[in-house]
Amino acid sequence: QVQLVESGGGLVQAGESLRLSCAASERTFSTYAMGWFRQAPGKEREFVAAISWHSGNTNYADSVKGRFTTSRDNAKNTVYLQMNSLKPDAPAVYCCAAYLLGSGHPQASEYEYWGQETQVTVSS
Numbered sequence: 001q002v003q004l005v006e007s008g009g010g011l012v013q014a015g016e017s018l019r020l021s022c023a024a025s026e027r028t029f030s031t032y033a034m035g036w037f038r039q040a041p042g043k044e045r046e047f048v049a050a051i052s053w054h055s056g057n058t059n060y061a062d063s064v065k066g067r068f069t070t071s072r073d074n075a076k077n078t079v080y081l082q083m084n085s086l087k088p089d090a091p092a093v094y095c096c097a098a099y100l101l102g103s104g105h106p107q108a109s110e111y112e113y114w115g116q117e118t119q120v121t122v123s124s
Contacts, residue, residue, distance in 0.1 A: 001113070002024055002025060002026040002029075002032065002098050002112070002113040003024070003025040003026075003113075004022050004023070004024055004025075004096050004097070004098060004113055004114065004115035004116075005022070005023050005115060005116065006020060006021065006022045006094065006095065006096055006115045006116065006117065006118040007020070007021050007022075007023070007118060008020040008021050008118065009093075009094060009118030009119045009120045010119075010120070010121070011121045011122075011123065012086055012120075012121075012122055012123070013122070013123050013124075014086060014087060014088040014122055014123065014124050015085060015086065016086055016122075017082070017083060017084045017085075017086065018083045018086060018120060019080055019081065019082045019083065020036070020080065020081040020083070020094055020096075020118060020120075021078055021079075021080055022034065022036075022078065022079045022080075022081075022096030022115055023076075023077060023078045024077045024078070024079075024098065025077070026077065026098075027077070029074055029077040030053065030074040031053050031100060031101055032053055032098040032099060032100055032101075032102065032113075033050060033051065033052050033053045033098065033099055033100075033101070033102025033103060033104045033105070034050065034051050034070070034072060034079040034096060034097070034098050034104075035047065035048075035049070035050035035051075035096065035097045035098070035099075035104065035105070035106075035108075035111055036048040036049045036050065036070060036079075036081045036094060036095070036096055036097075037094070037095050037096075037097060037108055038092040038093065038094045038095070038120070039092060039093055039095075040089065040090040040091065040092040041090065041091070043090075045095075045108060046061065047061050047106040047107070047108065048060070048061055048064055048068065048081070048094070049061065049064065049068055049069075049070040049081060050070065050102075050104030050105065050106060051070045051071065051072050051079060051104050052102060052103045052104040053100075053101055053102055053103075054101075056071075056072065057103065057104060058070055058071075058104065059103075059104045059105075059106060061106070064083075067083065067084050067085045067086075068081060068082065068083050068084070069081075069082045069084075070082075079096060081094070081096075083120075086120075086122045087122060088122045088123060088124035089122060091119065091120065091121040091122075092119075092120055093117040093118065093119050093120070094117065094118050094119075094120050095114055095115050095116075095117045095118075096114075096115045097111035097112075097113060097114045097115065098111060098112065098113045099111045099112045099113070100112065
C-alpha cells in the first residue's frame with residue numbers, strides 16, 4: 001500500500017506561483033509513475049500532469065502546458081508540481097496519484113493510489 005501526502009496548497013493571487021509536493025511512503029517510489037489531478041466544485045476531476053517511472057518523461061494537460069512543471073526526486077520519494085502564472089480559476093483541490101511501472105497516463109483509472117488532496121485557490 002502506497003501512502004501519498006500532498007502539501008503546498010494555499011491561496012495566491014493571479015500570476016503568482018505555487019509548488020505542490022507529494023511525498024510517498026513507498027521505498028520503491030522510483031518504480032511508480034506519478035500523476036497530478038484537480039477537481040473544482042461541481043466539475044469532474046481532470047488530469048493536470050504526470051511523470052513516468054523510468055525515463056522521467058512528462059505529460060501535461062493542454063491547459064497548463066508552459067506554466068506547470070512536474071518533477072520527481074526519487075531520493076526523497078517526492079514528486080513536485082510547480083505552478084507558475086496561476087490563473088484566477090475556480091478553487092480546486094489537487095491530488096497526486098501513483099501507479100506501478102507507468103508511463104504517466106492522463107487517465108485517472110490507471111492510477112492505483114491517491115493522496116488526500118490539497119486546496120489551491122487563486123484570487124484575481
